[in-house]
Amino acid sequence: MLFSEIVEGIELEEQTHGSCEITSVEYDSRRVHEGSLFVAMRGSTTDGNTYIKQAMGKGAAGVLTDSREVFSNALSRWPHLCIGLAQHGRRSLAIASANFYQHPERTLKMTGVTGTNGKTTTAYLVEAMLNSAQRTSVLVGTIEYHVAGEVRVSPHTTPESRDLLELFHDAVGRGATEAVMEVSSHALHQGRVYGMPFDVAIFTNLTQDHLDFHRTMERYFAAKQKLFAGDGSPAPRVAVINVDDEYGRRLAKFSLTQGSVVAEYGVEKGDWRAEDVVLEAGSTRFTLKTPHGSVAMHSNLTGHVNVLNLLAASAAAHARGLSLEQIAEGSEQLAYVPGRFQTVPNEASITVAVDYAHTDDALLNLIKLSRQLVGNNQRVITLFGCGGDRDITKRPKMGRAAARGSNLVVLTSDNPRTEDPAIIMEQALRGVEEIGTDCIVEADREAAIRKAIAAAKPGDIVLLAGKGHEKTQVLATGTVPFDDVEVAARVLQERA
Known part of the structure; x- marks a missing residue:
């Protein structure tokens, strides 16, 4: 050329x-x-x-x-x-x-998902629903990329435009007609999705995160809003927005001014709602109420947050032409999302769940779910850490979040990068101490996982929060292999 x-x-x-x-x-x-x-x-x-x-x-x-x-x-x-x-x-x-690359983005019908929490799970759900309806898709996200069924390594949640378009070009060549992608605030701010014509855009929520980059919540929100305004392309045809969220309600009003059809969802508000919700370990059931009718929903995913994720995915899939019956069928196809309340099999009669929760809001939701599952007679043990070279103001907030609802907190290291893990943990510990929950402080993450599991009794839940699907630990001396799921499995095997 x-x-x-x-x-x-x-x-x-x-x-x-x-x-x-x-x-x-x-x-x-x-x-x-x-x-x-x-x-x-x-x-x-x-x-x-x-x-x-x-x-x-x-x-x-x-x-x-x-x-x-x-x-x-x-x-x-x-x-x-x-x-x-x-x-x-x-x-x-x-x-x-x-x-x-001959404009593959014009061939694909694109669905973008943005928000602080829930992007990955929502994207996986939309993909599962589309695939269940015999649509061939490409998925771009934090954990991995999917290209017409082929799984590839994900170096970035949202890659640079050149790499994204090469991926799309390959996907179109393999017959893909749909693209589902997580769109990070960094990518929106930096113009990595400039010119991408999103047909559907989803907003999950906005809570404190990435303020080391955006500085203020208003700047953070402004970056997210770019997806709904269009950046070098028209605004999305349909905007799917969580109106239980304060920022979501602002965004819904904004999207109407951009000419988008707005599909509002939420537990308390919204046209897409869940009624008669039944939550169990490894199962969520509810009746999906929509402006287009109702349908019984069942998912292998668990918890209130996943009810919201299912509502978002359902509204987006409907915007992409799926019937309510196809949506319900697709919701059952997803067994789990790696690193999102991913349980580690064991014979000790305890639940060990690995989750990517790395904000105070995500921790609160994770612990709330765990408390619902075990009741008040069993314990919730929460292991967490805070990333280095990132927003330090959220560290005590995460400490408070971990302490609320947990019977025991294990404070450890989570990608300290160039910072001293002891200083990071000291800042997070202040929040734990405000609540007064028992706490074990252990900088070595593997040793901390051992202590958390050792403290558990049959019927308890152990939450290993923060790293989720990640396979490395980023230290000042370099990046080393580390997998919460693999470490927990080994510790549980030794315990057995």
Whole structure:
């Protein structure tokens, strides 16, 4: 494809001739090869413009830059190079990639899920419902990617636009007609989904998280809102919004001003509601009430939060053309979501559940669910930690959340990164001490899991919160393998 064809639609301040033949679009100089177009853009932590020399050394045929100085220097150094000066680096990457991959996003009907908690489970549920109705799909999310049934590693919840479009191109080639993806606030803020035409957008909730990046809750909300305004594309045709959530009610009003059809869901409010809810371990039943009729629902997922996730997925699936009967059938197809109240089999008559809960709101919901399952005669033991190099203000809040409803808290380490785990735990411990719940402090996560399980008696629930599906622990010395499920299984086997 010619350089001139790839840059079509990009806001260019200047450009040279466009006759270069381009073989790939890359933003990482390490992936550049003979004939590549290198998109050099300024990011939040690095500036791709500093790597143009390396890209040229690997045979780049063209360059897009968002730096006038770099444009001028490259032009004088490589006068025959196809080079463009773009107003927006990431937008240029998105448009160039869409052109190169022949716009797979226009073939796929896209459903995006955003919110603090529940994105992954809701996305999995939507995918299960679509697949049950014989739709071929691609799923992009935190745990893994699914491409027409093939499971792939997920390096990012929402990848850069170039990687996302390559994935979509592959999926379309395999017959996919639907895309379901988690859309993070970072991705929305940075323009990683610029130009993506979402047909349906889902908002689950908004609670404190990522304030190390967004600084305030209003900025955090503004990033989420971009999905419902459209970024380089029209607003979604249908907006599915949790109106039990304060921010959701604001977003519902906003979406109406954007011309979207708004499907409101919630337990207390909303047109999509659950009645006669019955929650058991490994089972949730309710009657789904909608403006289009009612249907009996059953899911293998457990808890109040999953009732909300099921409502969100149901409204989105209906917006994608599924009948209520197809939605009910699809909801039963999902056995579990990795790292979301994932129980570890054992013969000790205790429930050990691994969950990704890493905010105070998620912890509260997780513990509330566990208390509903065991009643007041058995104990809930909650193990948690707080991530390093992240928002420190949520640490005492998480401590308070873990202590409320738990009989015992085990405070440990959770991806401390460059921070001292002892300092992180001290900050979280303040919240636990405010409530007064018994607490064991153990920085070594494997030792902490051992202590949590050792403290449990038959009938108790042990919650291993924070890491969920993750397979590593990020330390100051580097990243090491660590899997809560694998460690818990080994400890339980030794106990048996």
